[in-house]
Amino acid sequence: MTNTWQDIKNANVVIVMGGNAAEAHPCGFKWVIEAKIENGAKLVVVDPRFTRTASVADLYAPIRPGTDIAFLSGLIRYLLEKDKIQHDYVRAFTNAGLIAKEEFGFQDGLFTGYNEETHSYDKSSWDYELDDQGFAKVDDTWQHPRCVINLLRKHVDRYTPEMVSRITGTPQDKFLQVCELLATTSEPDKALTSLFALGWTQHSIGAQNIRTMAMVQLLLGNIGVAGGGMNALRGHSNIQGLTDIGLLSNQMPGYMTLPSDKEATFNDYMKTRQFTPLRPGQISYWQNYRKFFVSFQKSIYGKAASAENNWAYDWLPKLDLPMYDIIRAFEMMNKGEINGYICQGFNPLQAFPDRGKIRRGLRKLKFLVTMDPLDTETSRFWEDFGPQNPSDAAAIQTEVFQLPTNCFAEENGSLVNSARWLQWHWKAAEPPGQARSDIWIMAGIFRRLKELYQKEGGAFSDALMNLSWNYADPASPDPEELAKEMNGRTLADITDPTTGAATLKAGQLLDSFAQLKDDGTTVSGCWIFTGCFTEKGNQMARRETTDPRDQGIAPGWAWAWPANRRILYNRASADLAGKAWNPKKPIIEWNGERWVGIDVPDMPPTAAPSAGVGPFIMNAEGLGRLFARATMAEGPFPEHYEPLESPAENVLHPKVRSNPAARVFADDRESFGAASDFPYVATTYRLTEHFHYWTKHALINAILQPEEFVEIGEELAKEKGIAQADWVKVSSKRGDVVCKAYVTKRIKPLMVDGKPTHVIGCPIHWGFTGQARKGYGANTLTPSVGDANTQTPEFKAFLVNVAKSNGPEV
């Protein structure tokens, strides 16, 4: 989230598209109700189903799964055509006036630079034209035919209301009502907030779904303001934290990235990361990358990382592929290229696409380790559970270790919520039996490996041998020690530049990442967390509820990264003179000398508005990007591509039907079905009574939603002779699920390009362990293909067939 949960109450219009917050984030969703009641806000819901969120909406528009970009591009076209954009904001804070390279172009569904064989782009033309000093050229009058706003206008011109309706199945009048309502927030003092979750990410074009809405928000002037922003509601309780700390295949803590094989030396590596400003006077904060990196290497390798060995650069693994994501991991497993797999609190047998492929992969492992408080399906994949998990255990040679861990109530530590708050929690009891913490287990494995390498030698082990491990009890590091390690310390006195007095003595905890150095005198395990645990104590444990002007900031509650800033890009909440666009809800303003207000300024505090420092300080041009340069896999502008399994042609460019940059493994392509065999569009989702595959282990939740079902619209049910609570068999090319049918008015057929299209809903929560009835899991049906940028699997749009059934064969 760019903003906070409570800040939603400041919105004038709320759009929930790509999520179902009332169902999946109930206690956060109440701030939408607060906005409606206290601020007169209007709620818009765009979703294939009439969801719980839709049931309290002022305006609901149905949409075919996987066509959000067409809808939102039509919205952008509407805003530009009706001139409903916040002009001063767009001109000053976005790259609308920057001029793109002459070579850049788009034709028949492809941007310039496409390579058919590799399914990828040479992106060199997706950039700005530069002047002699290396700055991007700009035309603030927007007359230049290649300035971004004109290229965008041209790009979205094809998305007329007729075209939008043809692709999405949304009736034109509904679409236009949504456009009209959202356009009202182009007024400088009005805000729209966008709330989304997996409904946008889990597509082969997921990242571009979100980009398109971010562009809408930039055009409307709604980023950085109270009641605005792009608010990813996120999923699990600490998925934000695990992402921040870089537990993703190509990541390091604080959004630094692992080197690739092409970056043989430390200098090669730094070259592509320390972005120099692309416009005069801009901050381009990643210029400090070296400070974050050196402080990180010093943190994890201590004295062994020095200037002489380039801060142990070579000890980091280098990547020969963009990512070893989970879809690739299971592909490798199926080919016998992975021998061991460790699942820490993760249940891939239920969570990842194409369950048959996951199971076949696990069977090929030599060993599998699970660490979990609960008895997961993954840890028992080898066991025969009947039709929901048929297996011949004797034929499976995998050694399996099922390690019991504590749960949340049995540990101290912090979690990062979707609003980037680091909140500390305390242990209430001991774990049951011999269950242990993940920290204790990881330390146990580490210490044993180190001992084995000491005794026996073996493959390269410098990184392992020199890993910093300065914990009071090496067998069980204390969470506070680890939190301080992430926060970081100074190794030399830090002095005040004006007075020369030491502000921090050597060895003390740092207050801010601005103190980090690239000479080895500071250490920090995760630079964006610096400030969370200082000499003043554990900032994450703060419980001050004061909320200035009751505006939903609560700056003294816990601690938010970065720098306890609650609203990102908050410089953009003020106009060119530094006065709030919305005088009733200012966040920070320029008082003639500095930025002051209720939040930590996202700007150097003394940078006068006249200096023209752009609010998007992480971008080299300081501006919000309507044109993404080379940051995305499939193009600098979003384009509608059909899901990999779709009932429709791409009417915009039939030859380029789905994402041209999608990575599809050959065997996965074989397992895609055609509409002739699988005529219905299916989508997966969550229920408010369940959380993924855990709550079926909790008695109350197992009683509330006891068994697997699919939702089928009344029209389709009638056509198929399916009555309420009948057994049905739902099939995709990859497998069958036999479960109950829930016949509903909530899903209606959509008219897509003149054809009625039925949608089937598949909640995901069942499996074969726990207290609910046995189920297959919706991932039995889903295709193994991911977003071209993130490899997030396409769970939200695929093809199935459905027929009445007699129940699972036993």
Add this chain to the structure above:
Amino acid sequence: MNVNRRGFIKLTAAGLAASGMGALGFGHVGEALASSVRAFKLAAAKETRNTCTYCSVACGILIYSMGDRAKNAHSNIIHIEGDPDHPVNRGTLCPKGSALLDIVHAPTRLTAPRYRAAGAGEFKEVSWDFALDRIARLMKDDRDKNFIAKNKEGVTVNRWTSVGMLAASASSSETAFLTWKVARSLGMVVFDNQARV
């Protein structure tokens, strides 16, 4: 007045007894009666602040447990409810958060390390030492065999692709950081979390 939540419960319990009895005209007898009223269970419980383990709204919760945390007293969690001070949930919980007690005490909570040998038909309980020794052995043997120190061009790459790991998404940030350190110092690149599902 600055009262904590537990104090508040005690106060209202006492207040109720006192005023109720007083209003009924029991006079001094009321006081004696009030002192014999059984204290609310929660008033004797230990209160611990925590957050809901499920979604990233991260509602504040109060966990109540019996046992005073003396070394030889085992705490038992008896009740979990929303934290009224929390700025996001303000005491409310959804159907998942309201049932947290059932996940803490789920019958399918694991209590001992278990091991399934190749081809075996069932798990058997093993000691932690057995499990961790064997895991370390399997990891090292595979790493020594398959670790890639240099690529074909002779560039130092120090990666290990034949053993992978999936990290949790409800574990603490502190767990995550230690896990990162261990996995990467081994050169592990098949490494991911649940951000995508």
